[in-house]
Amino acid sequence: MRVLFTIPKSLSDASRVYEEAKTLIQNDHEVTFITWDYYGIDTQKKWNSINVIPISKFKIMKSIPFPFLWQFLWRIKAYKIALQINIKKPFDIIHCVDIGSLPLGVRLKKKLGIPLIYEARELFFDYMAPRIVLINNIIIEKFFLSDVSRIICPNELRSKAYAKYHNLKNIPFVIRNVTNNIKIKSNQDLKKYIQPYFDNLKNKKLLLYIGGIIPERGLKKAIIESKKFDKNIIFVLVGPTYHNYDEKLKHLVEKHSLNNRVIILPKVSREKALKFMNSTDAALIIYENVSLNNYLCSPRKMWELVQTNTPIIGCNLPEISKMIQKYKIGLKFDLKKSGSLAKAVNNLLNNFSLINNIKKNVKKVSRIYCWEKESEKLLHLYENLVK
Numbered sequence: 371m372r373v374l375f376t377i378p379k380s381l382s383d384a385s386r387v388y389e390e391a392k393t394l395i396q397n398d399h400e401v402t403f404i405t406w407d408y409y410g411i412d413t414q415k416k417w418n419s420i421n422v423i424p425i426s427k428f429k430i431m432k433s434i435p436f437p438f439l440w441q442f443l444w445r446i447k448a449y450k451i452a453l454q455i456n457i458k459k460p461f462d463i464i465h466c467v468d469i470g471s472l473p474l475g476v477r478l479k480k481k482l483g484i485p486l487i488y489e490a491r492e493l494f495f496d497y498m499a500p501r502i503v504l505i506n507n508i509i510i511e512k513f514f515l516s517d518v519s520r521i522i523c524p525n526e527l528r529s530k531a532y533a534k535y536h537n538l539k540n541i542p543f544v545i546r547n548v549t550n551n552i553k554i555k556s557n558q559d560l561k562k563y564i565q566p567y568f569d570n571l572k573n574k575k576l577l578l579y580i581g582g583i584i585p586e587r588g589l590k591k592a593i594i595e596s597k598k599f600d601k602n603i604i605f606v607l608v609g610p611t612y613h614n615y616d617e618k619l620k621h622l623v624e625k626h627s628l629n630n631r632v633i634i635l636p637k638v639s640r641e642k643a644l645k646f647m648n649s650t651d652a653a654l655i656i657y658e659n660v661s662l663n664n665y666l667c668s669p670r671k672m673w674e675l676v677q678t679n680t681p682i683i684g685c686n687l688p689e690i691s692k693m694i695q696k697y698k699i700g701l702k703f704d705l706k707k708s709g710s711l712a713k714a715v716n717n718l719l720n721n722f723s724l725i726n727n728i729k730k731n732v733k734k735v736s737r738i739y740c741w742e743k744e745s746e747k748l749l750h751l752y753e754n755l756v757k
Contacts, residue, residue, distance in 0.1 A: 371399040374461045378406045378470030393745040395419050404448045445474040469494045476517045485519040485755040497663030498586045525668045547670045550741040552677040560649045567633050575603045575719040578650035583611035588658040588705050598712035610637040647678040655684040676736050681728040683714050699732045
């Protein structure tokens with residue numbers, strides 16, 4: 371089977387897609403990626419047996435001042451490239467990732483007469499974005515979804531919400547955004563990484579947040595709440611930021627005199643991030659309930675924390691709360707209640723026995739929710755589509 375993935379982002383943001391492709395290749399299928407190399411960093415033509423065709427910003431794109439039109443131009447170029455490849459080696463299935471490649475996928479499906487999978491990781495009709503973007507998303511999905519062979523969503527609640535909103539006859543297929551069993555080869559101690567910023571970290575406990583440094587994650591509230599953390603707890607935030615939001619948070623840290631208790635650091639590689647998760651005392655999963663997309667999230671970071679055997683302190687949104695409560699892999703808190711986060715952090719990080727019990731539970735869960743098992747669903751979906 372020859373599979374074409376259309377991905378409106380660079381390879382650096384495609385770890386989940388890579389695992390899907392790797393599974394297909396291990397089962398004797400051939401995979402081609404057409405990516406949107408927005409930052410000009412996808413230079414390789416092969417990525418562990420995956421054929422990669424990166425499309426970077428070409429001349430006409432650079433002359434257009436409106437970024438939302440660039441994706442339209444990317445789709446035009448990607449369509450031409452896909453047809454050229456198909457002449458030599460016809461594709462058997464198209465797998466388009468996220469809404470940016472949905473119109474491209476439908477157009478190729480109609481031209482080539484092959485099945486189309488649409489992987490909708492977000493609830494694009496209700497998430498944090500300018501109103502014009504939301505309207506555009508709604509129009510695209512309403513117009514193109516009827517031509518999709520199967521839709522993939524990352525959890526049951528999102529699948530049901532998706533089906534209800536778009537009045538779908540078939541509920542989207544659920545493939546969780548889990549990661550593979552992770553083996554940390556060498557423990558890069560998070561304490562050693564942040565040591566230059568502190569005088570003394572002896573007997574300190576670390577709470578790690580790793581992810582987007584953006585407003586809708588509730589990080590402003592978390593930093594203010596950290597004033598109530600026990601004095602031996604250091605709050606470490608690591609991740610990419612947008613519109614200099616990290617600078618706003620750093621000013622907040624200074625304003626509340628938390629420089630010796632809170633540190634904000636830039637994004638690191640996924641490999642290093644996993645090592646940080648493995649060496650922290652606990653990790654924070656936090657989202658504000660600002661959209662249905664946030665409310666029904668089950669972030670990939672949660673599954674990575676499970677695989678790195680990390681106790682979780684998570685907000686009480688449905689999917690996150692369900693995992694914590696059902697499997698006892700951490701403590702949950704209510705972001706709306708003052709003191710709730712601090713209480714959870716203090717109760718966990720200064721209770722050695724509780725941390726050990728949680729780690730035992732996390733270890734068990736890592737064998738249940740892993741890509742090695744979830745990948746079987748992907749193969750089953752593909753096999754049914756090409757029968």
